[in-house]
Amino acid sequence: MEAVYTLIEMVVKNIVVVLVLMGFVAYTTLLERKLLGRLQVRPGPNRVGPFGLLQPLADGVKSFFKEDIIPDEADKTIYVLAPGISLFAALSMFAVIPFGGTITLLGREINLVIANIDTGLLYLLAMATLGEYGVVLGGWASGNKYGVLGALRAAAQMISYEVPLGLAVIGTIILAGSLNLGEIVAAQEGMWFIVKYPFGFIFYLVAGLAEINRTPFDMPESESELACGFNIEYSSMKFATFMIAEYAHMFTVAAIVTTLFLGGWMGPWLPGPVWFLIKVFAVIFFFIWERGTYPRLRYDHIMHFGWKVLLPLTLLNVVVTAALVALGVL
Amino acid sequence: MIGIGIGFKWFIFVVAALVATGSSLMMVTRKNPIHSALWLIVTFFSVAILYVLLNATFIAVAQVMVYAGAIMMLVLFVIMLIHLEWGAQWTSSRSFAKLMGGIITIMLFLQILAGVFTYSSVGQHGIYSAQKLAELGNTRAVGGLLYGKYVFAFEVASILLLVGIVGAVLLARKRKD
Numbered sequence: 001m002e003a004v005y006t007l008i009e010m011v012v013k014n015i016v017v018v019l020v021l022m023g024f025v026a027y028t029t030l031l032e033r034k035l036l037g038r039l040q041v042r043p044g045p046n047r048v049g050p051f052g053l054l055q056p057l058a059d060g061v062k063s064f065f066k067e068d069i070i071p072d073e074a075d076k077t078i079y080v081l082a083p084g085i086s087l088f089a090a091l092s093m094f095a096v097i098p099f100g101g102t103i104t105l106l107g108r109e110i111n112l113v114i115a116n117i118d119t120g121l122l123y124l125l126a127m128a129t130l131g132e133y134g135v136v137l138g139g140w141a142s143g144n145k146y147g148v149l150g151a152l153r154a155a156a157q158m159i160s161y162e163v164p165l166g167l168a169v170i171g172t173i174i175l176a177g178s179l180n181l182g183e184i185v186a187a188q189e190g191m192w193f194i195v196k197y198p199f200g201f202i203f204y205l206v207a208g209l210a211e212i213n214r215t216p217f218d219m220p221e222s223e224s225e226l227a228c229g230f231n232i233e234y235s236s237m238k239f240a241t242f243m244i245a246e247y248a249h250m251f252t253v254a255a256i257v258t259t260l261f262l263g264g265w266m267g268p269w270l271p272g273p274v275w276f277l278i279k280v281f282a283v284i285f286f287f288i289w290e291r292g293t294y295p296r297l298r299y300d301h302i303m304h305f306g307w308k309v310l311l312p313l314t315l316l317n318v319v320v321t322a323a324l325v326a327l328g329v330l
Numbered sequence: 331m332i333g334i335g336i337g338f339k340w341f342i343f344v345v346a347a348l349v350a351t352g353s354s355l356m357m358v359t360r361k362n363p364i365h366s367a368l369w370l371i372v373t374f375f376s377v378a379i380l381y382v383l384l385n386a387t388f389i390a391v392a393q394v395m396v397y398a399g400a401i402m403m404l405v406l407f408v409i410m411l412i413h414l415e416w417g418a419q420w421t422s423s424r425s426f427a428k429l430m431g432g433i434i435t436i437m438l439f440l441q442i443l444a445g446v447f448t449y450s451s452v453g454q455h456g457i458y459s460a461q462k463l464a465e466l467g468n469t470r471a472v473g474g475l476l477y478g479k480y481v482f483a484f485e486v487a488s489i490l491l492l493v494g495i496v497g498a499v500l501l502a503r504k505r506k507d
Contacts, residue, residue: 003334078368119469122391129399133371136403140364140410148410155407162400179469 005108013114021094024277025247026056031281032247032288039292063240071233073143082141083238086134086245093127093252096120098182100265100272112265112272113182120181121173124256125166128211131249132158135213138242139230150229153219153299160306161210161217167314168203171321172260175330185264192263196330199317201261205286206310208253210302212246215291219299254283343383350376363409367402374398385460388469 030045030052037044045052070076100112117123132154139151173179175196176187187193194201210217219229231242258264258279267275297305324330350373357369374397381390463471476484 075362075364078364117387118467119387119391122388122395122469126391126395126399129395129403132403133406136406136410137368140406152407152410155403155410159400159403159407178467 009108009110010114013110017094017099017114018091021091021248021251022244025244025251026060028247028251028284029059029243030055031284032291035285035288036292039289060240063237066236068236068238069233071143074233075141075143078137078141079233080238082134082138083234083241083245084134085137086131087241087248089127089131089134090245090248090252093124093131093249094255096123096181097252097255097259098185098264099255099276116180116182119179121169121179121184121260124181125162125169128165129158129162131245132211134242134245135230138234142230142233144233146228146232147230150219150232154213154230157210157213157217157219157302157306160303161207161310164203164306164310164314165207165211167311167318168200168207169260170318171197171200174318174322174325181259181264185259185266188263189266192261194261197261197321199313200321201257203310203314203317204257204260207314208257209287209290210306212249212253214250214287216294216297217302218296219302250284250287251280254280254287257283339383342379346376346379346383350380364406367405367409370405371398371402374402385463386468388472 033055034044034052045055048054048058070079095114096117098111098113098116102109102111104110135154136151136158139147139149139154142148172184172193175193176184178184178187209215213219231239234242255276258276262279262283265272265276267278270278321330353369353372353376357366357373360366360369374393378390378393378398381387381393458466458471
């Protein structure tokens with residue numbers, strides 16, 4: 001009987017997390033449009049519902065009823081699969097992130113994480129690289145030269161920034177002594193890793209921005225030169241899926257920053273999930289804020305920065321942190 | 331309960347093994363190199379599932395991260411960059427290469443068959459039993475062996491990779507003439 005209960009618990013947890021996550025992702029799009037509007041001294045969407053609160057719903061319905069176009073030149077199977085790959089990777093990353101402690105429900109101890117696996121951090125890195133396949137394949141399969149250019153840029157950028165991204169989290173592994181995200185959160189009781197390991201936090205934010213293709217690293221879809229790049233031929237629900245995947249990925253990266261550097265779900269007075277959401281939305285606010293602040297970089301500058309500045313700095317950071325831990329300073 | 335667990339494991343093993351074999355067949359028979367690369371990614375994935383079934387989670391995740399993620403992305407990048415996907419239809423006409431490939435494949439297959447039927451795989455047990463791995467943690471065990479007992483081999487392998495990088499830079503450098 002116990003196995004059946006465990007199975008039911010897993011299924012319910014999965015469904016609840018995915019539904020809640022999709023709700024937050026939908027409203028992150030509204031938050032971005034509202035905040036970006038305010039940063040550019042305009043009101044942002046405010047027509048659908050009070051304060052524009054029903055805008056995400058209207059967007060969803062609209063894109064659902066648009067005509068779905070598959071170009072003649074497209075590689076049809078891959079063209080259809082690509083948005084799904086993006087969304088799948090972004091959602092499955094969330095499986096290992098702990099968003100609360102344990103709660104007791106109906107007499108059962110429930111751990112607020114979907115899969116508490118031993119190699120959680122490596123799993124996150126692995127899934128993040130798979131998410132980029134959606135962008136690369138979508139751009140290529142469109143059979144459009146701008147799409148291929150966007151795909152090439154996405155691939156090159158991912159290869160360049162994945163290395164600093166991996167190196168930036170090594171310090172947290174050294175400090176926590178574990179790859180399990182639950183144990184990493186537990187190790188930050190009393191002091192967050194952002195205090196002990198501030199440069200790692202900065203490097204992770206920069207490399208993470210490149211990973212989710214946001215300004216100033218939004219090379220694959222830079223609209224002024226590539227006319228939207230990898231998603232140029234996409235329309236209707238497939239385009240919407242790419243958009244949802246992008247925002248889900250942004251939400252997940254914010255959740256990873258929260259877990260690795262900002263103490264995860266832990267905090268005084270309020271329950272764990274509430275603290276988790278507060279911290280995640282603080283990071284998302286930063287992502288939107290910097291999008292409204294910085295211009296897009298030039299492509300060769302991004303490559304130069306990744307290999308010749310970020311990579312040596314993150315390497316140095318790992319060496320210094322390891323030395324400090326070995327000497328007993330941290 | 332244990333019976334169900336083993337049956338489930340067996341089911342997953344069969345599915346993963348079949349997908350691995352099928353996708354590697356698809357990989358070598360596709361005309362478009364991008365499709366081949368994608369089928370290779372599927373193969374890497376199903377092999378990673380086999381690693382998980384063998385309690386080697388670290389190797390499994392590393393396989394997905396390094397091979398299915400980074401290396402295949404590089405392969406896709408190169409194929410797209412030099413536009414191989416439109417001009418690679420010549421492979422079908424080379425009958426000599428096909429013949430040699432067929433002979434080599436049959437030889438390797440016979441070798442594997444001979445190995446399976448003549449060698450009984452009762453080797454000596456290592457010190458890392460499933461229980462010990464569970465209490466030590468998989469990553470910790472691999473890391474301890476890699477940087478402890480086998481550190482020399484590990485460093486030699488890394489020097490080899492470094493030589494590869496230096497060689498690639500040397501070849502790609504612009505010649506001053």
